[in-house]
Amino acid sequence: MFNTLQTRFGDVVKHLRGQARLTEENIKDSLRDVRMALLEADVALPVVRDFIEQIRVRALGAEVARSLTPGQVLIKIVHDELVKLMGEVNETLNLNTQPPAVILLAGLQGSGKTTSAAKLARWLQERHKKRVMLTSCDVYRPAAIEQLATLTAEINATFFPSDVHAKPAQIALAALEAAHKQLYDVLIVDTAGRLAIDAMMMTEIQQIHAALNPIETLFVVDSMTGQDAAKTARAFHETLPLTGVILTKADGDARGGAALSIRQLTGQPIKFIGVGEKTAALEPFYPDRLASRILG
């Protein structure tokens, strides 16, 4: 991810060579390049506008110390603003509740929800020594339930079998009861995905949410879908309170529009990124690391 951004950003300070200060005049070309790079990365337009304006204001107010070039100062400003845009720090999962802590996963079909459920379970088991139970409420796609059952067995977690004749909220409640009785620390609940957010999906997930009262509701989005990912997350968040986002397929050649737009469009942090198909391919999301990677 971010290869194009990286290449484009590497170029933005070329206009500042030989300059002693940052001025309205000499940062114009650099700002234009930053703008182009962000648009090309499919960052949402309002995000691009705000971002450029922040950089402009800060650049014009910046003192260029003797030891630095105007280019270095500008890059530092861009770095800081990128970090700010993505949410400053890594926001960890909140599991601070009476066990089992319930994590509800939602997302469009194909976003990587089921894989992410297993990845998250593995991460919680390995990093936090949690006992994790998983279940799927996707009664429409037995194959999806099967897929989660298989992945759960692979990572040695516990699968709560779904009754495809039951309502999704009933499955969720039954799993919660079982997790509670069997003293699990965490219950991860996978839900049905659709091709787009629709009324049926929302009603169903609201019912599941009401039944479970999850401490975390994570929206899973595919980074390859760029700013659409952020827009879908926002639409979802308008109906159901999200607590965070898992951005998947960050190992692919996604341009970065999703990662850079989600926080501002939804107000919610990206908590994890998926970096491969395997269950180990999940990483906590660190805005500063990503900003440094973008700026090379």
Ligand code: GDP
């Ligand atoms: P769901 O329909 O949302 O449950 O999506 P799945 O979990 O079935 O994932 C859809 C496809 O995306 C599968 O082929 C996964 O292996 C793949 N996938 C999921 N997450 C990632 C990721 O982070 N990186 C890559 N490269 N592939 C992923």
